[in-house]
Amino acid sequence: MSAQLNRKTPTINVADSRGLTVRQVAYWRNDAAKAAQTRITRQQYDTTGRQVAQWDPRLFDKTPKANLTTVYSLSGKPLLVDSVDAGWRLNLPGDAGQTLRSWDQRGSHWQTTYDNQLRPTEIQEQASDQKLRMVERFLYGDSSSTSAASNLCGALTRHDDSAGTLLINEYALCAKPVSQTRRFLFDPEQPHWPTEEKDRDVLLEKGDGHKTIWRYDALGEPIQQIDAGEHRQHFSFDVAGQLKAVSLKIKGAETEKTMVKDLAYNAFGQVESQTAGNDVISRAVFDPASGRLTSLTASVSGSTLQTLHYTYDAVGNVTKIEDKAQPVQFGSNQKVEAVSTFTYDTLYQLTSATGREAAGPNSQPQLPTSSRTPIDARQLFNFAEHYEYDVGGNLTELRHVRDRNNYTRTLNIACASNRLLSWNQGDSTPDAAATFDANGNLQALQPGQSLQWNAHNQLAGVVLVKREDGRNDNERYYYDSGGQRVRKIQTTYAASVTHTREVRYLPGVEIRTRNNERLEVITLQAGRCSVRYLHWTEGQPSGIPAAGQLRYSLDDHLGSSSLELDDQAWLISQESYLPYGGTAWTASRSAVEADYKTIRYSGKERDASGLYYYGHRYYAPWLQRWISPDPAGTVDGLNLYCMVGNNPLRYTDQHGNNKEEFNIKKEIATYPNILSEVHNRVDILNYQLYNSIDKKGIVKRLFQHYTYNATKNAASLAAGLAAAPSMLGAAGAATAISLTFDSIANKFDATRHLSASIYPQVTELSPKDIEKSARATLDNPKGKFKKFKKDIDPRNNKTQKNLSTAATNTFMAFVGGVRGAWTPNFEASTQATKALNGIPAQKLERLNNALLVLDEHLEHDSNAINAAFDTLGVEEFYANGVKGHLNQAQDLITNNVGNADSNTLSRTKIQLEITKTRATIQRGRELLFRLNEHNKSLGR
CATH class of the missing domain: 1.20.58 (Methane Monooxygenase Hydroxylase; Chain G, domain 1)
Structure with missing residues (x-):
C-alpha cells in the first residue's frame, strides 16, 4: 500500500440530528500524482427514521431516480421496493405482517395462502402472459401418536415445489430432519400441482425417490450422514465441539476409510493443520496479530506439493502470492515464476495484477482446455492486467498485456443503472449487445447464446449452440423452493444422435448420468480440504481405477481448486486462475480425468456455458460481474452486479448474495x-x-431476592437429588440448574435484576468480563456449553466457591432436611444492610x-x-x-x-x-x- 496514494483519503460519515447517516464521503484515486476525487453516497429517511432512498456516487445529483427507493405502509412494512438494477417489487401484507400477494416489474404475480397458524399452505404463480398455476404446496404433521413418534406434529412433512416433492419423514429433537426423501418430476418442467396427494404423486418419477438420513449429537451437530447412494459419512468432534475427523464408507464396502483426520485449530477457530486420507499434511500459518493467513503448505513423505505465501498491505489487501513449490521456468525468452502481484486504488479496488498464463485463449465464455502434466515451459508466459472502473464500481476497461496475446476489453454501462449495455474486445470481437429484462436479468451471453429465466429470476436455461433447424444445444436448470439448484440437464445434438447429460444435486452426493454411464460423486468438506469420491455404478470409463476414484483438492485462500491428488497423493490435475476467476492455465495427467473435473474457482462448479454457479446466482468471469442483480438486495452495496467490491483476492462470495x-x-x-x-x-x-x-425499594428488592432464590434453589435441589449419588455429581447438577435460572432471568427486562446483587458491584462493569460473557450466550450452544464446563470446573477458584455452596446446600438437604436458599439469602440480607447504610x-x-x-x-x-x-x-x-x-x-x-x-x-x-x-x-x-x-x- 502506497502511503502517498492514500494520503488525505479518509471516509467521512455525515449524520443528521437523529444520528442517522445521510452522507458518506469517500476519496478516490489510483495514481499518487493525481488529485483525489470526491465520491458521495446519499441516504434519505422519513420522519420515523426509515431509509426511503439511496443514491450511489454515480447517480448522485445526476438522475432524479435513486438507486433504491422504498415505500412503507402505515404499519411500517415495505410495500414497494424499486431498484434501478433489479426493477420494482410490490407487496401486499396481511394483518400479521405475512405476505399475501406480490408483483414484480416483469409482470409476475404470486399469491400465498396460510392456515390458521399462519403457516403457508400453497403458493400460486402467474408469470407474464401465462395462466395462474399452483407452484408450491405445503403439508404439516397432525397431532396423532404416529406423528408424535417421529417429531412431526405441526412440522412440515411434504413440500411440492418446482423440482418435485420433498418428504420429511422424521425430525430430531433439535428440529433438524433425521430422514428426508427427494422425488423428482417425471417431466422436469414446472407443473400445476393438483389438490390431492395421489394426483400429485402421478406427476413424479416412479420409485421410492432419493432418501437421505442424518444422526446428530446432543448439540445438534451431524455425526453421520447416509446419502441417497447409501454411502455413509461419519463426523467426529473433539471435546470443544470442533470437527476432528471425517470418514466414508462406500455402499458395499467392508471397511470405513478416513478422508480427513487430525484437524488442529488455533484460538480463533482457524484450522492450522490436518491430514488427508492420502497422508498429505496441510498446514496454515496465521499472523498472530491480525489473524491473516500468511502461508499454506502441503506435503507428503517429505515431498512438498504446495507452498503458498501471502503478503498484505496495512488494511489486509493481498499484494503478493508466491508458490515456492513451483519451479522457475524458462521459455519463449522469458523467466516465468509462480509469483502474482496486485495493486489497488484508495477504495481498495483491484487496479492491476501480474502472473503467469498458458498460451491459449482464456477470456471467452467456455470451459478451459486442459494440457498434459507437467506443463511445457514454452507454453507459459508472464502477463499483466490493468482494470478501470466507473464511479459506481462497474468495470469499464480491461487491458491484458502478454507476449502474443495483447487485448483490451471495453464494457459500456447504462446511464441510469449498473446494467451492461455492450462489450467488445479489441478489433477481433464485434460489439456484443447486452440486453436485460425488466428485473435486470441478462438475456444473452453473446450472440446466439440466449438465456432464459423463470418467474423467480433464476436462470432456467442457456442455449449453448444455436442452429437454424431449431435443434439447439442447451442446458436447463431446476431449483427447489429455497432457490438451490437440484437438477441440471444438458442436451446436445449430432448428425443422428442426441446426447443427454443430467446431474441431480442431493445432500452429500451428486448423481451424474450420460448415455450408458451413471456416476455418484460423494462430496465432503473438512477444514481446508475438499474431497470428491467418484463412484461408478454403470459404465465406468477406461483409465479410471476399478473401485472408483478419490480426488483430494488442495485449495488456495479463496477455496479455488489448485491441485487435485488421488488416494496415493499422485497429481491428477492442477489449475491457476486469473484474479477474477478465469483460468490462466490448467493441466491434467489424462484427458479422461480432466473431463470429470467440475469444481474450479472459489470452489464452485463451472457449467458448459462458462458460467460459475454460486447458489443464488451465476457469475461470468470474462465480464467480471454477475449476470443478475443480488437477490439479497443492497447487502454488498448499491451496485447489484459488482463482484465482491472489485477486490477478488480479499473477499469471497460463497452463495452469490453476500461477499465475505x-x-x-x-x-x-x-x-x-x-x-x-x-x-x-x-x-x-x-x-x-x-x-x-428509597429505603422501601431496598426492602422490596430484598423480598424479591428471597422468593427468587428460594425457587431457584428448590429446582437446584431437585436436580441434585436426581443426579449421581456423589456430592460432586449432585453439586454439578445443582450448579447447572442455577446457571440456567440466572440465564433465563437475564433474558427479560422485568426479571433481569433478580439474579443481580442488591448492592452495586464495580466488577460487573469490567469491559473484559462483559466481552467474555457476551461471547458465550444462550444463542450459541457450543459457547454456552464451554462456559458451563468452566463454571463447574473445580480447578477454577470462582467455581470452587459455586460448587462448595451447591454441595453444602445439597448436603444440608440430605442430612438436615434443610430446604431453601439460605446462603444466597444471607448474602442478599448483607447487601441490603449495606445499601440501607448508603x-x-x-x-x-x-x-x-x-x-x-x-x-x-x-x-x-x-x-x-x-x-x-x-x-x-x-x-x-x-x-x-x-x-x-x-x-x-x-x-x-x-x-x-x-x-x-x-x-x-x-x-x-x-x-x-x-x-x-x-x-x-x-x-x-x-x-x-x-x-x-x-x-x-x-x-x-
Whole structure:
C-alpha cells in the first residue's frame, strides 16, 4: 500500500440530528500524482427514521431516480421496493405482517395462502402472459401418536415445489430432519400441482425417490450422514465441539476409510493443520496479530506439493502470492515464476495484477482446455492486467498485456443503472449487445447464446449452440423452493444422435448420468480440504481405477481448486486462475480425468456455458460481474452486479448474495451480543441506584431476592437429588440448574435484576468480563456449553466457591432436611444492610470511573465499527452460519430483503444501539451524581 496514494483519503460519515447517516464521503484515486476525487453516497429517511432512498456516487445529483427507493405502509412494512438494477417489487401484507400477494416489474404475480397458524399452505404463480398455476404446496404433521413418534406434529412433512416433492419423514429433537426423501418430476418442467396427494404423486418419477438420513449429537451437530447412494459419512468432534475427523464408507464396502483426520485449530477457530486420507499434511500459518493467513503448505513423505505465501498491505489487501513449490521456468525468452502481484486504488479496488498464463485463449465464455502434466515451459508466459472502473464500481476497461496475446476489453454501462449495455474486445470481437429484462436479468451471453429465466429470476436455461433447424444445444436448470439448484440437464445434438447429460444435486452426493454411464460423486468438506469420491455404478470409463476414484483438492485462500491428488497423493490435475476467476492455465495427467473435473474457482462448479454457479446466482468471469442483480438486495452495496467490491483476492462470495471477509464479519456479528451485555449491566446498575435512594425499594428488592432464590434453589435441589449419588455429581447438577435460572432471568427486562446483587458491584462493569460473557450466550450452544464446563470446573477458584455452596446446600438437604436458599439469602440480607447504610462516596466514584471507561470503549467501538464496514465496503450483511441463513430465508418469505426491517447486521442499526447504550450510561452517571448529593444532604 502506497502511503502517498492514500494520503488525505479518509471516509467521512455525515449524520443528521437523529444520528442517522445521510452522507458518506469517500476519496478516490489510483495514481499518487493525481488529485483525489470526491465520491458521495446519499441516504434519505422519513420522519420515523426509515431509509426511503439511496443514491450511489454515480447517480448522485445526476438522475432524479435513486438507486433504491422504498415505500412503507402505515404499519411500517415495505410495500414497494424499486431498484434501478433489479426493477420494482410490490407487496401486499396481511394483518400479521405475512405476505399475501406480490408483483414484480416483469409482470409476475404470486399469491400465498396460510392456515390458521399462519403457516403457508400453497403458493400460486402467474408469470407474464401465462395462466395462474399452483407452484408450491405445503403439508404439516397432525397431532396423532404416529406423528408424535417421529417429531412431526405441526412440522412440515411434504413440500411440492418446482423440482418435485420433498418428504420429511422424521425430525430430531433439535428440529433438524433425521430422514428426508427427494422425488423428482417425471417431466422436469414446472407443473400445476393438483389438490390431492395421489394426483400429485402421478406427476413424479416412479420409485421410492432419493432418501437421505442424518444422526446428530446432543448439540445438534451431524455425526453421520447416509446419502441417497447409501454411502455413509461419519463426523467426529473433539471435546470443544470442533470437527476432528471425517470418514466414508462406500455402499458395499467392508471397511470405513478416513478422508480427513487430525484437524488442529488455533484460538480463533482457524484450522492450522490436518491430514488427508492420502497422508498429505496441510498446514496454515496465521499472523498472530491480525489473524491473516500468511502461508499454506502441503506435503507428503517429505515431498512438498504446495507452498503458498501471502503478503498484505496495512488494511489486509493481498499484494503478493508466491508458490515456492513451483519451479522457475524458462521459455519463449522469458523467466516465468509462480509469483502474482496486485495493486489497488484508495477504495481498495483491484487496479492491476501480474502472473503467469498458458498460451491459449482464456477470456471467452467456455470451459478451459486442459494440457498434459507437467506443463511445457514454452507454453507459459508472464502477463499483466490493468482494470478501470466507473464511479459506481462497474468495470469499464480491461487491458491484458502478454507476449502474443495483447487485448483490451471495453464494457459500456447504462446511464441510469449498473446494467451492461455492450462489450467488445479489441478489433477481433464485434460489439456484443447486452440486453436485460425488466428485473435486470441478462438475456444473452453473446450472440446466439440466449438465456432464459423463470418467474423467480433464476436462470432456467442457456442455449449453448444455436442452429437454424431449431435443434439447439442447451442446458436447463431446476431449483427447489429455497432457490438451490437440484437438477441440471444438458442436451446436445449430432448428425443422428442426441446426447443427454443430467446431474441431480442431493445432500452429500451428486448423481451424474450420460448415455450408458451413471456416476455418484460423494462430496465432503473438512477444514481446508475438499474431497470428491467418484463412484461408478454403470459404465465406468477406461483409465479410471476399478473401485472408483478419490480426488483430494488442495485449495488456495479463496477455496479455488489448485491441485487435485488421488488416494496415493499422485497429481491428477492442477489449475491457476486469473484474479477474477478465469483460468490462466490448467493441466491434467489424462484427458479422461480432466473431463470429470467440475469444481474450479472459489470452489464452485463451472457449467458448459462458462458460467460459475454460486447458489443464488451465476457469475461470468470474462465480464467480471454477475449476470443478475443480488437477490439479497443492497447487502454488498448499491451496485447489484459488482463482484465482491472489485477486490477478488480479499473477499469471497460463497452463495452469490453476500461477499465475505470472515474475520471482520465474525467480529461484527459478535458485537451486538457485547452491546446487549453492556446495556443489560448498566440497566441493572441504574435499577440498583434508583432503589438505593428509597429505603422501601431496598426492602422490596430484598423480598424479591428471597422468593427468587428460594425457587431457584428448590429446582437446584431437585436436580441434585436426581443426579449421581456423589456430592460432586449432585453439586454439578445443582450448579447447572442455577446457571440456567440466572440465564433465563437475564433474558427479560422485568426479571433481569433478580439474579443481580442488591448492592452495586464495580466488577460487573469490567469491559473484559462483559466481552467474555457476551461471547458465550444462550444463542450459541457450543459457547454456552464451554462456559458451563468452566463454571463447574473445580480447578477454577470462582467455581470452587459455586460448587462448595451447591454441595453444602445439597448436603444440608440430605442430612438436615434443610430446604431453601439460605446462603444466597444471607448474602442478599448483607447487601441490603449495606445499601440501607448508603453507598459511600469512594464507591460512587469508582462506579462513575467504571462507567466512564465503558463509555470510552463504546466511543472507540463506534469508530471501529465504521472502519470495519468501510473495509468491507458494505452497509449491511447477513451473518455467517445457520442463523444468518435463517434470517435471510425469513426476509425472503416476508419480503424484507433490502429494507429497514431486514434481519441484516447493518452499520446504522449497530450505531443506533451504541447511541442508546451510551445514553443509558449517561443516565447512570446522572443517578450517581444525584445519589452523591443525596448522601451529602444526609451528612454521609
